[in-house]
Amino acid sequence: MSTPQRPILFVSLPESGLLNPLLVLAGELSRRGVPDLWFATDEPRRADVERQVTGSPVEFASLGEVFSELSAVTWSDEVYREVTQTSRFRAHRAVVRQSYRPDLQADKYRRLETVVDKVRPALMVIDCVSGFAVDLAVKRGIPFVLSVPFLPSNVLTSLNPFGPSGTPRGFPVPHSGLPFPMTFTQKIRNDLFKWRTLGMFFHPAMGKVLSADARMRKELGLPKPSPMTRVKLAEIILCNSVAELDYPFPVPEKMKLVGAMVPPLPETGPDAGDDGxxxxxxxxxxxxxxxxxxxxxxxxxxxxxxxxxxxxxxxxxxxxxxxxxxxxxxxxxxxxxxxxxxxxxxxxxxxxxxxxxxxxxxxxxxxxxxxxxxxxxxxxxxxxxxxxxxxxxxxxxxxxxxxxxxxxxxxxxxxxxxxxxxxxxxxxxxxxxxxxxxxxxxxxxxxxxxxxxxxxxxxxx
CATH class of the missing domain: 3.40.50.2000 (Glycogen Phosphorylase B;)
Structure with missing residues (x-):
């Protein structure tokens, strides 16, 4: 009697920083001959996925074309200047305003829903920014693994002064660039970063986006979002770092610090055409x-x-x-x-x-x-x-x-x-x-x- 296949579905946005670690992991499973591997991302990354096949197949599942609003590579020069300005909070706010697009997230959700209906995965491995994929995994009751290509504290520290947090009180807020421990002035800046992040959601323009998000979630049958849902419900969190690269805090058991995801080297042989x-x-x-x-x-x-x-x-x-x-x-x-x-x-x-x-x-x-x-x-x-x-x-x-x-x-x-x-x-x-x-x-x-x-x-x- 044959062993039933247990499909694994990788899901990632097309940004290299999010996609590349999952490509390396999919390649490793292919090298081991693991069957029924699938990789869902935007159409332009098809060739990158197909290059990971060194043993068993890795099937590409298209999530359509890249939405320029969600891809930093295609943002206008004006948006680029806003998200890279010297003010850390204003840059952070610009990123949130640019990337928080419920309509586009809903489109990716529906495309992924079609893929899931076809593949019927036993497990999903999701980059930590693909909220639409986490939503779908939770709704369908599909076990999922979260991939984090950042520091361990990045997904565990609350940006909200009232939100649950996996790091100690006073820990530096993600995107603030603040050290730990902090001076008195830095502590004030850290607290203000959280309060200002909360405050920006009371702006009328952001209120419209929140209303659109609520309508989309109701239409799709999704619960209200919670920043820690992805952490709480993940089977494990694969973090491409080690504790020694972050400020000390108790790392939860489900977060597995595996270090950088590097493929077998050298990647290029003598005939790779590296022009000397x-x-x-x-x-x-x-x-x-x-x-x-x-x-x-x-x-x-x-x-x-x-x-x-x-x-x-x-x-x-x-x-x-x-x-x-x-x-x-x-x-x-x-x-x-x-x-x-x-x-x-x-x-x-x-x-x-x-x-x-x-x-x-x-x-x-x-x-x-x-x-x-x-x-x-x-x-x-x-x-x-x-x-x-x-x-x-x-x-x-x-x-x-x-x-x-x-x-x-x-x-x-x-x-x-x-x-x-x-x-x-x-x-x-x-x-x-x-x-x-x-x-x-x-x-x-x-x-x-x-x-x-x-x-x-x-x-x-």
Whole structure:
């Protein structure tokens, strides 16, 4: 008698920071020959899902095209400026206003409902931002696992002064970029962040959105939302971090800290067509790797500042800069670029680059994936925080002695950048501390531990 299949359905928004850890996990299950794997996300990520098939199939389930209102990559320049402004609260508020769209969430919910009716999953694995998928899993009584590519406290700390919280009173609010412990002034700022977050839902414009959300939920038969529902009802929470990268607090048993989700390396072989990048890295002694994620939009002045940084450090360090092709028109004429600067619009594998022993520092925007991956490979960081969670990662990295943060991230002042890079590269304590926490991440098991945890759940027994 054959063993009944127990489908596993992964669900994620198309943003790389949310999607990539789940792709790695799906790839690991495929490698093990686990049957009946499905992955639901937006249509443009079909090829990324199909590339994960190394053993058993991973079937792609389309949730339609990307809604530009929900995708930071496609936001207008005006919205981009709002969500990356220097005021942490105003930037946080802008993100909430931009992404809280009940009508679009309802569309994704209905599309996913069709997928669930077809697949009849025994288990869903959901990125922590896909609230529509959590709603559907709860309504249908489908066991689900929550995927968190951020710090452990990100999904456990309440943004509401009256809401239940899994962290101690006075713990820094997510997106505030505040340290712990705090000064008296910082404590006031932290409390105000919560009160202002609560207050913005009393604004008339937000009141209309709340009314629309209530109507949508009534139509779909969903209960009122609760910020801690996803945490309370999840079978387990897979967090791509380790306790040592966050401020101390009692982590609940159901939260499994597995470290960064890294696929088997190297990702690229000798015939990967990397245009000699690996040979170039092998020939260097000290390389600064600059990569600011898929969302960052640099200005001409900022690009010019980074070219000047490379020029000032010529003769001491080489620079590898992953700069998207659509931003390369901002560069000065190629003949005027310093000889120690190599610019690539794309690298076959950022993980292979970070794993290379000649990378001395990772200059990054500090997003959840990049922050954890850099430390996973023992690389100290210089952080130019972009928005929301980037500030939270940056302040913890600074306090842990594994990174420094630019004083004026928006300005990208060459004096500031050169100072931070020189200090991190010149002080061995940064690398030693990063190597220590990187070893802890690798010991946590990443994709292999996560896969073992999934396959051990009662839903798949």
């Amino acid at each position: 990048l690996t040979d170039w890295l092998d020939a260097q002694s000290s390389v600064v790797y600059m990569g600011f994620g898929t969302i960052t939009r640099l200005t001409r002045d900022q690009v010019g500042s980074l070219v000047e940084v490379a020029r000032r450090l010529e003769g001491r360090h080489q620079f590898l800069w992953k700069l998207p092709r659509e931003q390369q028109h901002l560069l000065p004429p190629r003949q005027s670029l310093p000889g120690n600067l190599r610019i690539e619009s794309w690298v076959p594998s950022q993980l292979d680059v970070l794993a290379h022993p000649n990378i001395g520092v990772f200059f990054t925007h500090g997003g959840g994936n990049g922050f954890h991956e850099g430390i996973y490979f023992g690389k100290p960081l210089v952080v130019r925080p972009l928005w929301v969670d980037c500030y939270d990662q940056a302040v913890r990295g600074r306090d842990l002695g594994i990174s420094l943060t630019l004083d004026r991230p928006r300005d990208m002042d060459p004096d500031d950048v050169v100072d931070k890079l020189t200090r991190v590269l010149g002080d061995p304590s940064f690398r030693e501390r990063a190597a220590h926490i990187g070893a802890l991440q690798r010991a946590a098991g990443g994709r292999t531990t996560a896969a073992d945890l999934l396959l051990g759940l009662p839903a798949l027994a």
